[in-house]
Amino acid sequence: MIKIKKTLSLVSTLSALLAFSIPASAISSIMYADPVPSTPGACDGGISYEWTAKMSNDHTLSFVNHVGAKSFNEPPPAYEPPDTGWTHTSNWVAFELTKDAQVEIEVARQEGVPFTSGSTIATARNKLVPAFAIYSGWDNTSCEDHRYNNAGNFDWSDIKYITNTPNKGGWSSVTRKIKLKAGNYSIAIGGTPKVLETYPDAATCDPATDAACYAYTGRHGYRVRIKTSPVRSHSNDANANGNSTN
Ligand SMILES: [Ca+2]
Numbered sequence: 001m002i003k004i005k006k007t008l009s010l011v012s013t014l015s016a017l018l019a020f021s022i023p024a025s026a027i028s029s030i031m032y033a034d035p036v037p038s039t040p041g042a043c044d045g046g047i048s049y050e051w052t053a054k055m056s057n058d059h060t061l062s063f064v065n066h067v068g069a070k071s072f073n074e075p076p077p078a079y080e081p082p083d084t085g086w087t088h089t090s091n092w093v094a095f096e097l098t099k100d101a102q103v104e105i106e107v108a109r110q111e112g113v114p115f116t117s118g119s120t121i122a123t124a125r126n127k128l129v130p131a132f133a134i135y136s137g138w139d140n141t142s143c144e145d146h147r148y149n150n151a152g153n154f155d156w157s158d159i160k161y162i163t164n165t166p167n168k169g170g171w172s173s174v175t176r177k178i179k180l181k182a183g184n185y186s187i188a189i190g191g192t193p194k195v196l197e198t199y200p201d202a203a204t205c206d207p208a209t210d211a212a213c214y215a216y217t218g219r220h221g222y223r224v225r226i227k228t229s230p231v232r233s234h235s236n237d238a239n240a241n242g243n244s245t246n
C-alpha cells in the first residue's frame with residue numbers, strides 16, 4: 001500500500017513538474033468552432049469560421065472536413081471575378097501563430113468524410129481539387145457576405161490577402177510553405193475544379209451515373225496538415241516558393 005502511494009505521489013509530482021515546464025505558447029490546439037459566432041438572427045460575428053487553430057513554432061496538426069465542389073472558385077454568371085469564392089461553402093480557419101515560424105500547409109483530397117444531409121448521415125465525395133488562400137487577421141465583426149476574393153482583398157472584410165494555391169493543374173493536393181510572423185491569420189479552403197462552359201445541375205444530376213455531376217457538385221472531403229518549425233536565420237522566405245504535388 002505504501003509502495004503504491006509512493007508511486008502515485010511520484011507520478012503526480014512528475015505530472016506537476018511537466019505541467020509547469022511547458023510554457024503556454026508551446027501548446028497547439030484545433031477546435032471545430034468559430035472564435036466569435038454570430039448572434040442568431042443578427043448580422044454580426046464576421047466570418048463563420050469552421051476551425052480555430054493555435055500553434056507555436058514546432059508543431060503539427062491535422063483535421064478533416066468537407067467543402068463544396070467549386071467553393072474556392074465558382075463559375076460565372078453567378079460569380080464574376082474577382083470575388084469568385086463562395087464564403088459559406090468554403091471552410092475557414094481562424095489560425096493563431098504564437099511565435100514567428102516557417103509554416104507548411106497541405107490540403108489534400110480525403111475519402112470517407114461523413115456529413116449530415118437532411119436527416120441522414122452521408123459520405124462526402126472524393127474528387128476535390130483543393131485550394132486555399134491565406135490572409136492576415138481575423139474577421140469577427142459585421143456580416144459575412146456570400147462572396148470572397150481568393151486572390152486579393154474584399155470590401156466586406158478587413159483581413160488582408162497574403163497568398164494562395166490556385167491549383168490550375170487539378171492536383172489532388174496542394175502545399176505551401178511560408179514564413180509568417182506571430183499573429184492571427186485566416187485560411188480559406190475550398191474546391192477549384194477546371195471551369196467548364198456549362199455545369200451539371202446539382203439539383204437534378206445523378207452523381208452515381210454522371211462523372212461530371214460527381215466532380216462538380218456536392219460536398220467533397222479534405223484533409224489539412226499544418227506543420228510549423230522555427231525560423232532559421234539566413235533562411236529564405238518561402239513565400240514565393242509554394243509548390244503543388246499530385
Ligand atoms: Ca465568426
Ligand SMILES: [Ca+2]
Pocket residue numbers: 047048049050087088090091092
Ligand atoms: Ca462558415
Ligand SMILES: [Ca+2]
Pocket residue numbers: 046047139140141142143156157158
Ligand atoms: Ca467583417
